[in-house]
Amino acid sequence: MASHNHGDGLSGSTSTGRSTRRLALVAAVNFIGFVIELAGGLLFGSVALISDALHMLFDMLAYVMAFGASYTAERFNGGQSWSYGLHRLEPVAAFLNGVFLIPMVGYIVWKAYQRFLDPVKIDPVFTLVIATGGLLVNLGSVYLLEGDEMSLNERGAFYHLLGDAGGSVAVIISTVAVAWFNLPVADPIAAVLIALLVLWSAGKVLRESISILLQRSPIDSRELKDELSSLKRVERVNDLHIWQVCSQLTVGTVRLIDTATSLEERRETRAQVHELLTKHGVDHVTIELIESDETATNQADRVAHAH
DSSP, X not given: OXXXXXXXXXXXXXXXXXXXXXXXXXXXXXXXXXXHHHHHHHHHTOHHHHHHHHHHHHHHHHHHHHHHHHHHHHHOOOTTTSTXXXXXXXXXXXXXXXXXXXXXXXXXXXXXXXXXXXOOOOOHHHHHHHHHHHHHHHHHHHHHHOSSOOOHHHXXXXXXXXXXXXXXXXXXXXXXXXHHHOOTTHHHHHHHHHHHHHHHHHHHHHHHHHHHHTTOOSSOHHXXXXXXXXXXXXXXXXXXXXXXXXXXEEEEEEEEEEOOOSHHHHHHHHHHHHHHHHHTTOSEEEEEEEEOHHHHHHHHHHHHHHO
16 A cells, blocks of 8 residues: 655745845846956956956856746746756756856966966056955855855855955955065966866855756765654665755655554654655655555454454
8 A cells, every 4th residue: 555745845945036136136246346357457457356357257147047047947837847847947057157167267377377477567556446346245245145045056156256255355465465565476376366266166066066966865865764764663664765856945755664554553654754854854755655564464364354
């Protein structure tokens, strides 16, 4: 005898609207920061400032892509053909964002190498002012994103922003080194440090998005099996699969061998299993209960004796 129990469906997507608005606002703020930093880098000769501006541009494009994925998933319920809507767009967008960051690292390093071979005099005062403004933009964006539990897209944006903030700090330090200690090499060194921050951001986003796309379990399956097996009337866990459709929607299926002898006991077992999986963050669960051989034999014997 098998039975099924489904959770609350797409309950994990209730915060998508708020996430979408925050991503749109961060994208707009960072586009303004990009324009200011790029203009300053070109006008005042700082390759570190130009590198930080390009980093901010790619981040802005990442936020736009993340916004588009979140906005589409929020408004497309999928009907019968797309059972989970388009929530998979979130990890796909995050993966592409991570991939797009990698060539930018190569470009920044190449520009830094060119500047190392051929140093250019920079205007320290204006560069310092613009870099400080960029840092304030990044810190403001971090403030907008932090707070509630973040989606994968928001976490990707958050990592990018931390990298941007670190890049702005590197520009400020290198500008001070150039102005006060006459060390023009500090500018390309700062650009390389920014490239390393970008690479770290890309790696973080790629690892998380690939884990979702390849359906890696977000929960320790062995530990969860042990907890399920310890429930009353659960003889053993026959099959367990937990995966994520997106960072805010976790799905699970479980097949259990149980020793329940009545419909009421089976309902109680299903409720316990559902409560346990919900506690572990599973939003949508399907539960199948199978009678143990011993229970089935006992029931058959009782029927035979009754005749």
